[in-house]
Each structure stands twice: as C-alpha cells, then as structure tokens.
Amino acid sequence: MRDTYGLIGVGIGVFNLSLAALLEENGYRDAIFFDRQPEMTWHGGLLLESSELQVHYLKDLVTPVDPTSRFSFLNYLSRRGVLYQFLNRRGGAVSRTQFQHYFRWVADSLPSTRFGSTVEETRFDGEMFRVRVDGEEYRSRHLAVATGPRPAVPDCARPHLGDRVFHAHDYRHHRENLRDARIAVIGGGQSGAEVVLDIMESLPHRRLAWYGRRPAFSQLEDNSFINDLYAPSFVQGFREAPEARRRELLHRLAMSSDGITQHLVDDIYRLAFERTFFSAHQHDYDFRAGQELVALRPADGGGYELTVRSWMDDRLRTETADAVVLATGFEPSTWEHLHAVLGKEALYEKEGNLPVGPDFQVQWRHQDTNSIFVQNGSRLCVGLADPNLSIAAWRAAMIANSVLGREVYNPNPDTPLVRFA
Numbered sequence: 001m002r003d004t005y006g007l008i009g010v011g012i013g014v015f016n017l018s019l020a021a022l023l024e025e026n027g028y029r030d031a032i033f034f035d036r037q038p039e040m041t042w043h044g045g046l047l048l049e050s051s052e053l054q055v056h057y058l059k060d061l062v063t064p065v066d067p068t069s070r071f072s073f074l075n076y077l078s079r080r081g082v083l084y085q086f087l088n089r090r091g092g093a094v095s096r097t098q099f100q101h102y103f104r105w106v107a108d109s110l111p112s113t114r115f116g117s118t119v120e121e122t123r124f125d126g127e128m129f130r131v132r133v134d135g136e137e138y139r140s141r142h143l144a145v146a147t148g149p150r151p152a153v154p155d156c157a158r159p160h161l162g163d164r165v166f167h168a169h170d171y172r173h174h175r176e177n178l179r180d181a182r183i184a185v186i187g188g189g190q191s192g193a194e195v196v197l198d199i200m201e202s203l204p205h206r207r208l209a210w211y212g213r214r215p216a217f218s219q220l221e222d223n224s225f226i227n228d229l230y231a232p233s234f235v236q237g238f239r240e241a242p243e244a245r246r247r248e249l250l251h252r253l254a255m256s257s258d259g260i261t262q263h264l265v266d267d268i269y270r271l272a273f274e275r276t277f278f279s280a281h282q283h284d285y286d287f288r289a290g291q292e293l294v295a296l297r298p299a300d301g302g303g304y305e306l307t308v309r310s311w312m313d314d315r316l317r318t319e320t321a322d323a324v325v326l327a328t329g330f331e332p333s334t335w336e337h338l339h340a341v342l343g344k345e346a347l348y349e350k351e352g353n354l355p356v357g358p359d360f361q362v363q364w365r366h367q368d369t370n371s372i373f374v375q376n377g378s379r380l381c382v383g384l385a386d387p388n389l390s391i392a393a394w395r396a397a398m399i400a401n402s403v404l405g406r407e408v409y410n411p412n413p414d415t416p417l418v419r420f421a
C-alpha cells in the first residue's frame, strides 16, 4: 500500500461509498477510503427484519447520475441472479437488509476501500493532509470526510449506558437482554417506532412504555411534491436563501424527514389495540407523546427510575423500567475529524453546520490547493436532504467532478415541477 494519495476518504458509509464507486467507474486510482468497521455495514444495530428503505430503490449509489453504471442496485440484483424474482415479488417496499447486501457487494468490488481501519487523527502540514490510521501515517492532497451520524444520548442517561440502557443504534446487539423485561423506549421518531414494533413482534415483554417528545407520534410527511425538496435543484436553490429562511424551512418541514412511515405507525397502533382489548394474554402498553426524559437513575428495587416531563401540563412523573432504549436521534460527527485541520480558520461554529460550496467543499484557507469535501455534515447549507439517500449519487458526482477536474456528471440533472422561489 502506498502512503501518498490524491484523495483520502474518512469513513465508508453510504455517501463515501457512492464517491468511491463513481471514482472507480472513471478509472481514478489515486484514492483510498478507510472505515473502522470490519466490513461495510449500514447501521447494523438497527438493521431489523422489518426495516424498510425510506426512499425509492433507484436512489441508490449511482443510478440517479448514471443509470448505466455497473454499481447500480439493479445490476447487483442481476449479477446475483435474483432480478426476475425482485420484479415478481409483490409489495413495493425494499428492505434495508437488501440495500445492506448491495452496499457490501459494491464495497467488496472496489479496490480503494479499506475496512477495519480507524482514522485516529487528521492534520494539515501546509501542503498535504496527514491522516493517521491505526498508527500509520498517510498523506493526501484532498480529503473526503463522511463519518456519518453519531448517536445522540441525553446527558441524564450517559452515566448509565450499558447492557440495560443503550442507544437504539445498538439495539440488535442488546436485544436478547430485553427478554421479559419492563422496557421503556425513549423517542417518537422512525428508530423508536421500529424498535417498538420489533419488541412487540419478537420479544416476550411484560410491559412496554414508549415516550415521544413531540406532541404526537407523527407520520412522515411524504408526497411527490415534498420529494422535490430532496432533489438536486432544490439543494442548489436552498443554499442561496438567507440563513434565517433556511433555518425556518428546516424547522417547518422537519417531518418530511423526521416522521414515522405511515404503515409502521399504523401497524403499532393496530397491534396495541388488538393486544390491549382482545388478547387472552396480559399486555401492558404505556404509550405517551409529549414526554421528555429529564432524569434517569437506578431504582431502589432494581431497574431504573425515569423522570419524564409532560409537554401538555409541565408535570413531572416517575416511571420504572428494567431496560431503557434511547431512540433519541443522531448528530453529525464530521466535526471531530476536521477540528485539528481547520482550527479557528473555518467559517463555521454554528451548531455543527459547516458551510460547504456547490461541490460540497469546505470553505477554508487552503481550498485552492487542498479540498476538504464533506458529506452529511452541513444541514443548514444543504437542506433536509443532507443525511438522505436521495441526493447521495448526485452529491458524490459533484465531488467526483472536482476530483477528476472535469465535468463528467451533469450538475443540473433534474427539472423540478414545483418551484420554491
């Protein structure tokens, strides 16, 4: 393995995998991508049998920018000899597990990916980036940072993290410890709902509490017009808007990304109704919306005592549970990797929202010679689509254009039917 590259990728999640695939497609062999996981894994702790892809399956790593690419989901199915069965199966949704297999197939076929490799430090020496990976130093002219979301844990829960109090991101790894426990799931978004349904369907449980902070267990706002917010043309327009408007839009349209898919929330309700009123077995479900977890401590008789504040009347209530699953969301982790490089020079420090340019480069002092590409770390700049698969291929294509030094991919690939300005 060489020690100097044109581009080093930090993290091989969905977004850098797309970039790696597009660079490979164009014969660019001067890149290397590192990931600390032993193999390509897409949020493995939440990869449940019932988990479904929340975007159209053609919004894969490459198809939206190059439907002829060999790294497409359809080519993966075809190479595995299951495309006919994929087409014959009824029911529209594609499972996240299918995409996990597809991602792994792409990752395994790329010469530029290195798994089981933790990036420990990234510095800049005035000419090149110096990236320390498991004690070895590599140099590169450019950086592509896509280290994904990091579980967000409420402060009050942090001291108790372990086998019985854990973030939903680790749910599958701890699921067996939850058998017959009184379980509290904190968080009323998609992850919380997926965990709740999984517990109801697959685990014997004596009591299940589900507390969401929003005033209701709300569904994903999803229609064809809303989907245009997740298209390249919208992202391009969004970045031009005044910051206050961008913030407002992120807030007002948050449910287009943060809500629960309609059929999932309906499935939970239907099952709870059936079991609560018509089952011979005793089920105790305590579902409460508008509840914020404000304190957590070990309970005297074992388990944990949770203090929750009700949004409706501000009253504090205490509940007990044997185990607590924190489906309390995610926050970007990109910052950790750039702090040593950017120091105080960067034009950021606004709630983790790096300003990135049209080709997703950080605006910094040496950007004319050394590019830092960031994916999924700048919601205020990119919009609601920043963490979403919808723009993954296009964003990676814009980065690939920059790295390749020519416009291989069309920067304006869509023609919106709805205008926002």
Ligand SMILES: Cc1cc2nc3c(=O)[nH]c(=O)nc-3n(C[C@H](O)[C@H](O)[C@H](O)COP(=O)(O)OP(=O)(O)OC[C@H]3O[C@@H](n4cnc5c(N)ncnc54)[C@H](O)[C@@H]3O)c2cc1C
Binding pocket: 010, 011, 012, 013, 014, 015, 016, 034, 035, 036, 037, 041, 042, 043, 046, 052, 053, 054, 055, 117, 118, 119, 120, 146, 147, 148, 149, 191, 330, 375, 376, 387, 388, 389, 390
């Ligand atoms: C459970 C879940 C389901 C989702 N489902 C959908 C969906 O259906 N549709 C959709 O559009 N979006 C979905 N999203 C949102 C988004 O698509 C994913 O979060 C996506 O994985 C983000 O890609 P990423 O490359 O930014 O991060 P990730 O896929 O999280 O990848 C980041 C990678 O960086 C690596 N890494 C981090 N630090 C280091 C380091 N120091 N050294 C080496 N490697 C490092 C990690 O190991 C990881 O593999 C989902 C998100 C979650 C959490």
